[in-house]
Amino acid sequence: MQKFKELLPSDSKSEFTAMADEGKAIAKASLQVASDAMDVAAQVMATGMGPTAELPLEALRCLGELASCLLLTRDYDGALAALTQAQLLAQAGPSPPSGAFLEVLVRCEVSRVLLLLLLQPPPPKLQPEHAQTLEKYCWEAFESGAGAGQLPQAGYLPPGLFLLLQSTVMACQEKDLEALKVLQAELWPLLSPEQNHLLHLVLQEMISPSGHGA
Template identity: 65%
Template sequence: MMATDGDFLLRYRAVSNKLKKRFLRKPNVAEASEQFGQLAKELKQQDCLQYAGFCNLAMARCEQTLFNASGEAMALTEAARLFLQEEKDTQHLKCPGFEEHLQAAINCYSFAIKDMNKLGEALVYFQRAAELQTQVPIECLLSLGYVASCKIMTRDYDGALAVFTEMQLLAQEKGLHTPGNTVPVGAFLDVIVKCEVSRVLLLMLLQPPPQKLFPEHAQTLEKYDWEAFDSHSHVNYLTEEVFLLLQSVVMACQENDLESLKILQVELWPLLTAEQNHLLHLVLQEMISPSGQGI
């Protein structure tokens, strides 16, 4: 007999209630995890893949509470498979949708990979996801952002620079524009800003020699040249404060001015993402102790 929404919700809530804290009684998280897993198996057998995926997510939360990283990762991976299969079935039936099951699958894979610290495997999944999402630019950019992050965490800074460059061009091309404005708006503008800042920091970290500097990277650095006339007009998607501070970072790196860079790091810290602050820290460390990094 196929599960109905009501049957599923009643059983799901019954298990969830066991996790509620009661006076002088600790919830049996291990038992709840097992029951969520059993419910997920039953729903999977009945082809209720979306509901089975939700049960696996609940199971993953239980395993997280139990500090069982491998169990959490396994539950998340199974949830990702179920959501992905649900998305394939939906597309096969040509049902309209917003690819929410695909996004759920990507998120599950992302969390599972973080638990298991499998960055190489993550990169492959996110790259493939980006290829499948070419018709949905903003989702494609999100997946590419994960690719860039994986490359940074695996110290492939050349690769990260290439991905951020690709993302910036894609956001510029596919972004929504207001009449008479060449700069995209909304989420696409956010992507362009993130990519611009990250690319400048990566270029400062890599310090490629002029003969190995790609034209697209040379054009980026030219915008931050102190001798360029009204440079900020060419980077009008950044606030003036961020632009001037980045321009100062470029100059400090070119002059090998460690003390100025330390001051700039403090000023930029609240204006950057955690990943960008990590890159700026690496730039500072590279100046203190050069490793011969280059493109």
């Protein structure tokens, strides 16, 4: 990397150094959060504490921070894995979910769906837990719900958010760019900045495919 830096124009060297330092800081933070998450998860398993105890919430916090760090480094597969692990842990919490557990479940569900739309893993590479997630938002789920005169099962998502997310999945399946643009505007106030960025990437992927899921 030092040789590459020497080849840069003088006015670009400082910018390159700043970007490299930022990348190192993000990578260091990501590794630290991953280590914290593994330590907390190990404590949860070793102590056998119930899901309403404070320790699992700390594990969820660490996994959430890990996912955010991985998103910053564009490790979308790693972020998806961290969010899936967090969702599984939160699902073992109180039933029906409430408080911090419900917040984690909603965040993980929405972010995982957006990541799956971005990555577009082919069927042979689609893990069972990811396939089950997408099945809730496909045409078949919509038709079965409409046929019974009811909305499809939305789980812990607010009905309005679920329907918008379902429409987003359908728009991606149909490669309907204009519909996706409309849905992006409607979803914008309901999503976090991180999720809005993911949705923006999904839109860009439809415009100019990069083969994330290949």
